[in-house]
Every structure is written in structure tokens, then in C-alpha cells.
Amino acid sequence: MYPVDLLNRRNESFVLWVPGSSSAANAPKLIIGNVMESSGSKTFSQIARLPLVPSPDKSGLWLLGPESVSPPLADGVYHYWFEVDDTSPESRGTLLVSDPFAFAVDYGVANTAEPSVPPQPASVVRLRDGKLWPCDVDGADPPLPAVPSLAALPSNNHLVIYELPTSWAKIGNDNRGVDVDVGTFADVLALFKADAPGDHFSAVAAVHEEAILANLGVNALELLPAADSKTQDEWGYATAHYFAPDYNLGTASDLVRLVDAVHSQNTRFFTDVVMAFGHDSYGSIDFPDFHIRPTLETSNPDSYQSHASGVLRDGYGGDSWRYLRTVQSYDPESGAGTAGVHPSWAFHRSHLARWMADFGVDGLRLDSVNNIGNWDFVRSYKERAWELYNARYGGSLGPAGTDPSKFLVIGEELSMPISMVQQGVLDALWNEPWQGRLRAALLGEVANDVDFTSTVRKLVDCRLDGELDGGTRFADGAQAINYITSHDIEGFRKERLYNFLSSNGVWDVERRAKLAFALLLTSVGIPMIFAGEEFADQMDRSVDMTKKQTDPVNYSRKNDGGWRQALFDYVANLVRFRTACPALGENETDFFHVDASRGGKIMAWRRGQASGTTSTHVVVVANFSDEQTPGSQYVVPNWPGRDLPGWREVSQRRDVPADWVGREPLVPWEAKIYTRWREVGA
Structure with missing residues (x-):
């Protein structure tokens, strides 16, 4: 039921x-x-x-x-x-x-x-x-997913999200080009289970012979829209059948097997949802009640984006959903015979119930929230998602005392309407400026800030960024999704990290990529890794910055036996640290050292709260320059807890002798991460 x-x-x-x-x-x-x-x-x-x-x-x-x-x-x-x-x-x-x-x-x-x-x-x-x-296309009866232990699932402030697109690549038969295909639910399962053979990519050793994502240690999988899309070999944002898993990715049974496997590894399952526009059959069944052509109704407020005055909504080849219309009709949710119903609201809230119940969704990412154009609907959708989450664990559709840190509704909008979060319309928002600041910092540049120090400070603590949305700020790290790269590669400095660094003359991609991940995985905010960045994947198609589809994931590169494999191991180590270390789930940040003698390009900061001899805080020291620190030592003044025992450097997995605490040298473009915290049993 x-x-x-x-x-x-x-x-x-x-x-x-x-x-x-x-x-x-x-x-x-x-x-x-x-x-x-x-x-x-x-x-x-x-x-x-x-x-x-x-x-x-x-x-x-x-x-x-x-x-x-x-x-x-x-x-x-x-x-x-x-x-x-x-x-x-x-x-x-x-x-x-x-x-x-x-x-x-x-x-x-x-x-x-x-x-x-x-x-x-x-x-x-x-x-x-x-x-x-309900049945699969082959007639099989889909099972229901097992309800995971809520206590075992990670909390929002210790998430590391892995954003996975459908389009993957493998080396072509001629060993020069690449074959691009859809990675199915079975292929994704093979990324979590070494004994799962995969499907379309079963010939790729990194998919067939190991469990890349289990080894990486991410604890949240975000699939780009898993609902059925009318397009093939694309990103899946042309949603046509909102209640059905994507035909090209596999069956409902395949998806349930994947979700159960993910949950068995204490990993949460997120999916993208596209509700600004659709390619659905209501475009023909009852267009006037469900859809709108903004160019044909310019006097209708429903034709315009929210938080972007005077900008028409864009259907991107589909039809914009109509959200302001109310009709006297049967209510598909309550079953009332005649009621004031928003048709689009009821439709989208209904498929939400299907995905929450039948596929165990633990979080949602709402695409292009400004283009939806209606904050009241977005709030209603978010609140319904929370009701369904509470019902899963608490047995009712109202608040049932379930853990509020184990579910999240994220919005994506590059204009950064942070007020949607502060007003409770959404729980979290993609932090688009974080990517721009990171890429500037990796080149030693200032990113629309007062100086370089400000750029780094706002990278490390997103709550300091007050330049957006009328000065509205993030109040908590769980409200911001930080990322080095995403599937949105259109535009200036949005391409894959490897291509960005190469095009800017960086010869040591490994070192700069490690610095990027050190910042991503120790900063305030929820880190998100775009599939393939953990081993610095690169563009396999011509770099056309007007399209998303130029960049499939090529897992064949991961096991190169060289620097890419070393980068993967480095990232996996920091992912495990991020998901477990208490200090990195806190907001507190203290910048206690900026080396003015080096143009502010060497900085040190503390993450988390310090509490005397039981200190669990994390200290990061970073060098954003081409220069190695001179001499055999680099002394960082005001090091918190310098005289306390048990310091270790996380990224190199080594203990630090007492005489060297706060004194270790830095090579160019390096971050060192220190803590006295140790995981139980370590």
C-alpha cells in the first residue's frame, strides 16, 4: 500500500x-x-x-x-x-x-x-x-528493498557523496578511440561488490575484478536521474516516465539489488529528480493542466524563474511544468472526489512516494530549482519527502522522532539562492562558488575576493561567504555541497580537473590534484566527488564546453600502475578520514597562521573544537606556491596543542615525532593534515 x-x-x-x-x-x-x-x-x-x-x-x-x-x-x-x-x-x-x-x-x-x-x-x-x-519488462516481480539500520547510516555532516552519471567509456577496439555506452545498475553494483561481474563494462578490469567505490570509501551514492529518460547515451535529464527506472539502466529488480548492496555497506542512496521540465505523456494527455510554454504565456507568473527577475523558464527541449494552476478534480494523493488540486504538485509528490517506498531513497537532489519557478511547490515536495522518510523508520507520516541527520533534500541552482535553505524550502544547496575558488587557489589566484587569503578562508569555511543572495550565508556545513567537478562542465573552468590543470600549464597534475582533494575533504560542507575525479579521469570526447555529454567516465584509467593509482589511494585514505573523524563533521574553523612573508600563500588552520588533552581537532598546513619552504624546518607559530603527544600526519599515514610537531617543511602545492584523533581500534 x-x-x-x-x-x-x-x-x-x-x-x-x-x-x-x-x-x-x-x-x-x-x-x-x-x-x-x-x-x-x-x-x-x-x-x-x-x-x-x-x-x-x-x-x-x-x-x-x-x-x-x-x-x-x-x-x-x-x-x-x-x-x-x-x-x-x-x-x-x-x-x-x-x-x-x-x-x-x-x-x-x-x-x-x-x-x-x-x-x-x-x-x-x-x-x-x-x-x-507491477513487474519488470521481462515479467519478473521486483522485490522491495530491505529497510536498513538507521543507526548504521552516515549522518549528513559525515557524508562523502559520489556523483555517478550513466555515460561511461572504455578503450575502443582499435586502441585509439573509446567506446561510450550506458553504465547499467548492474555495472554500478560491480563498483561496490568485487564478486558482481558488471554488465556493459564487465570487460573493464577495474569494474569486473574489484569494488572501486567500496575501496574508495564513499558513503553516499548519487545517481544522476534514475527515472526513465527519453534519450539514450545522455545524462538522463530528459525525464519522460517519472515512476519507472530508466529502461537503458536496467529493471526495478536491478535497482533494488543495487540499493540493498549499497545499504549493506552503510552507504546512503541519493537520486536526482528533474521537475523544472519533462518529456512526459501529460504533454499530450492534458497539457493545459500540467505544462506551460513560457514564450506563449508571458503575462503568466508561472512562466518565469524564481530568484531571477524577468527570466523565462527553459524547457530544454521538453515542456515546463505548470505549478500555479489549481483545478477542482479528484486528488490522486488523498483520494478525495473533488478538491482544489495542483495537478503537477500531486503528480510529482506521487512519484516521490513510489521512489521512497520501492527504492529506499535516503536523499534527493532537485535539479535547477530556480527553473522550477515555484518555491511553495519545492517546499511542499521537501516536506513530503521528510514525511515519507519518517514513516519508513517511525511508522507514521508525521514527525516520529527519527534521526534528522540521516536524510537530506538538496537543491541545485548555480545562481545560489541560499535563502531557499535559510527559509526551509530546501535542506542544502550545491555550493557553486566553491569550485571557482578551488580552481583559482590551485593556480595561486584570487577568485573575486579581496585577496588570496580570503579565497582560501571561504574555501575552508563556506559560512564566511557573504557575497551571494543579498548577504545570506550558509549556517551549517550540512547545508553546502562542495565539489571539485560536477556533471555540469559547461563554461569557464568547469571541465574535468585533469583537463583544467593541463590547459593551465600544470605539469605535475598528481600533486595539484592531491591538494584539491585535501581541501575538499577537510573543509566545512559536504564533499561530493564526481565519478572519475578520484583518479583524475580526463575528457574522452572533444572538449565542447557547451555540452555535458563530452565527458563519460573511463574506469580503465584507474589501474595505470602509476600516479593515477597513487592518487586514488591518497583520496581513499582521506575519504575514510573524512567519514570518521569527529572534527571534520563540525563547523568550527580557526585560521591561526598566514605567512605574510610569502604573500599569504602558506596558511594553517584548525578544524573542529579543541578540548585540552582529549583534543580531536584537525590541523591543515598548505603551501599554495611554486616554492618549497627553505631549510629543513618550517615553523608554524601558535600550533594548538604542540606539546601534546600522539600527533600524526594523515595524508602520508605516519606518526610525527614530538620535536617535529608544527615544524615540518612543505614542498610546492602541498597540504599536510595533522590530528591526534585515532579511530577506535586503529
Whole structure:
């Protein structure tokens, strides 16, 4: 049972919600049939074409029980579409469309009756004992994920998120180019389990023979949109079927296996959600209630982005969702017969319930929140996500005393509307300026700050950045997602770190990359690693900075036997430190040394609170210059707890003799990380 009335009704009937239509004279129709597969191709054989029936007391709800189909349906797997009159601005006549609430779709069976209209895949369902049940495309019954131990999952302030796209690369057959393909859920599983063979990338040793992400130690996996996208070999932001896992990535069963494996390693599962625009079938079923063309309705406030005065929303080839519209209709969430309903709100909150219940989501990343254009909806979606999280562990849809540090709703918007976090619309936000400051610091440059020292200070403590959103600041590290690189590689200094350093004449990429990760993994904020950066992956396609898709992940590079493998080991060591060390989950930061004699390019700071002889704080000393410190020692004055025993340097995994505490030299572009803290059992 779901906390969504419409999803529960789908067990009894084929269901279509059309808020703008309840007249039997214009009834949508069910097209249902069997599929035969031969020689790798599928053939659809129609059984029936029948009109749906309007619910007498539920305005806008259309139903047809499987018992009404003639000839009678036997138990088995069926493919179906709904036939509707196109309501989009193009008005292309009668169309066959996918069920917008379908749990599985099959692109191997796509309607091509209208050559001028992009075909929509068939929806898939199983009939058993007179009931309709979700199933995979191959007919398998997806299991439900096990509910993990909440106590075992990492808290927000000790997360290290791994952002993983669908597009991967491997060395081509000619050993010169590369083959680019989709990394499936089974391939991702192989990154966590050494005994999982993988799928499309099973021939890549780093995928097939080891567990890269288990070895790296990240404790949160963020998949770029896992819901079905109409595009193939792309990033997945053209969401078309919000309730179904992406057809190219695998089945619901595959995804549940992945989630269970991730949870068994005390790792949280995040997914991206795209709600600014869609490529969904409501664009034809009931366009006026669900979608808007901003260029056609310039007097409508719904056409404009939030936090960006006068900027129209962008559908990026799809249709912008309409969020200000309210209709008197059946409410798919509560089941009320006639109520004031926001159609788009109800639709998106409904697929949220599906993903939270059936795929064990532990966190969400909402794409392009300004382009959604409605903070009230975003707040409603976030609050519903928290209700569902509480219900998973507390047994109710209200606050149930569950741990508030084990769930997170993150927004992405490069204009940085931090006020969305401070007003409770979101829990956290991508910290876009962090990337710019880091890349400037790696070259010894100032990034739109007063001086170099300010650039580094705001890198290390994001709460110091008061230049954005009218002076609004992050109040806590768990509100900011810091990253060296992300999938958004368009624009100045956004490319992969390797390419950025190479294009700026840096010859020792390994050393500069280690400095980047030392900063990422010791700074205030939640660190996020874009897949492949842990071994300095590089562009495999031509560097076109107007597109995201130029940069697939090439795991073949990880085991090069040289500096890339050394970088991976360095990052893995710091990831384990970040996820465990108490001080790095705190906000407190004290910059106690800036070497003015070297232009402020050598700095030292303390992370976390110091507490006398039981001190667990972390000290970072960094050299942002081409010059090695002179002599055999570099004395850092005011070193906190210099006379206390037990200091060690984390990045090199070595103890520091008492006489050398706060006195060790630095090579160019190096950070040393010190602590007296030791993990229990270490």
C-alpha cells in the first residue's frame, strides 16, 4: 500500500487521471496486447481497444478493470498504451501515449503509428488472480528493498557523496578511440561488490575484478536521474516516465539489488529528480493542466524563474511544468472526489512516494530549482519527502522522532539562492562558488575576493561567504555541497580537473590534484566527488564546453600502475578520514597562521573544537606556491596543542615525532593534515 490513492487503485484497474476531462463522449482508450519476441525483436499483438470509464464520483479519474477486457485476459504480462486526443499546442490529433504512472516501460515496443510524432514506449503490467501488479519488462516481480539500520547510516555532516552519471567509456577496439555506452545498475553494483561481474563494462578490469567505490570509501551514492529518460547515451535529464527506472539502466529488480548492496555497506542512496521540465505523456494527455510554454504565456507568473527577475523558464527541449494552476478534480494523493488540486504538485509528490517506498531513497537532489519557478511547490515536495522518510523508520507520516541527520533534500541552482535553505524550502544547496575558488587557489589566484587569503578562508569555511543572495550565508556545513567537478562542465573552468590543470600549464597534475582533494575533504560542507575525479579521469570526447555529454567516465584509467593509482589511494585514505573523524563533521574553523612573508600563500588552520588533552581537532598546513619552504624546518607559530603527544600526519599515514610537531617543511602545492584523533581500534 502506498500513501497515494491512485497508486493503490492501479492494483484493481487501469487508471488514467485527466483533471481536464470527465466527459464519456471524449473518453481515452486502453490499447492492450501481448508481445512476442523473436531474433531479438519484439512484435506487439493487440488484444483490445476499449474506452475507459469516468468515475462517477471522482472528477477527472478514468478507470477500466481488467475483467472488462474482451476477450478475457489470462494471467500474464501485458503491454499497453492510452489513446488520447493530443492537447499540446501542436494538436497532432489522436495519439498513443505511455501511462504517465507506469512503473515499467518497454522501448523495444514503441508505437510508431504516427511517423511525425516521437514514439512512446509501451507500459508494462502483470495480471495475476484478477489483479494488476507491477513487474519488470521481462515479467519478473521486483522485490522491495530491505529497510536498513538507521543507526548504521552516515549522518549528513559525515557524508562523502559520489556523483555517478550513466555515460561511461572504455578503450575502443582499435586502441585509439573509446567506446561510450550506458553504465547499467548492474555495472554500478560491480563498483561496490568485487564478486558482481558488471554488465556493459564487465570487460573493464577495474569494474569486473574489484569494488572501486567500496575501496574508495564513499558513503553516499548519487545517481544522476534514475527515472526513465527519453534519450539514450545522455545524462538522463530528459525525464519522460517519472515512476519507472530508466529502461537503458536496467529493471526495478536491478535497482533494488543495487540499493540493498549499497545499504549493506552503510552507504546512503541519493537520486536526482528533474521537475523544472519533462518529456512526459501529460504533454499530450492534458497539457493545459500540467505544462506551460513560457514564450506563449508571458503575462503568466508561472512562466518565469524564481530568484531571477524577468527570466523565462527553459524547457530544454521538453515542456515546463505548470505549478500555479489549481483545478477542482479528484486528488490522486488523498483520494478525495473533488478538491482544489495542483495537478503537477500531486503528480510529482506521487512519484516521490513510489521512489521512497520501492527504492529506499535516503536523499534527493532537485535539479535547477530556480527553473522550477515555484518555491511553495519545492517546499511542499521537501516536506513530503521528510514525511515519507519518517514513516519508513517511525511508522507514521508525521514527525516520529527519527534521526534528522540521516536524510537530506538538496537543491541545485548555480545562481545560489541560499535563502531557499535559510527559509526551509530546501535542506542544502550545491555550493557553486566553491569550485571557482578551488580552481583559482590551485593556480595561486584570487577568485573575486579581496585577496588570496580570503579565497582560501571561504574555501575552508563556506559560512564566511557573504557575497551571494543579498548577504545570506550558509549556517551549517550540512547545508553546502562542495565539489571539485560536477556533471555540469559547461563554461569557464568547469571541465574535468585533469583537463583544467593541463590547459593551465600544470605539469605535475598528481600533486595539484592531491591538494584539491585535501581541501575538499577537510573543509566545512559536504564533499561530493564526481565519478572519475578520484583518479583524475580526463575528457574522452572533444572538449565542447557547451555540452555535458563530452565527458563519460573511463574506469580503465584507474589501474595505470602509476600516479593515477597513487592518487586514488591518497583520496581513499582521506575519504575514510573524512567519514570518521569527529572534527571534520563540525563547523568550527580557526585560521591561526598566514605567512605574510610569502604573500599569504602558506596558511594553517584548525578544524573542529579543541578540548585540552582529549583534543580531536584537525590541523591543515598548505603551501599554495611554486616554492618549497627553505631549510629543513618550517615553523608554524601558535600550533594548538604542540606539546601534546600522539600527533600524526594523515595524508602520508605516519606518526610525527614530538620535536617535529608544527615544524615540518612543505614542498610546492602541498597540504599536510595533522590530528591526534585515532579511530577506535586503529
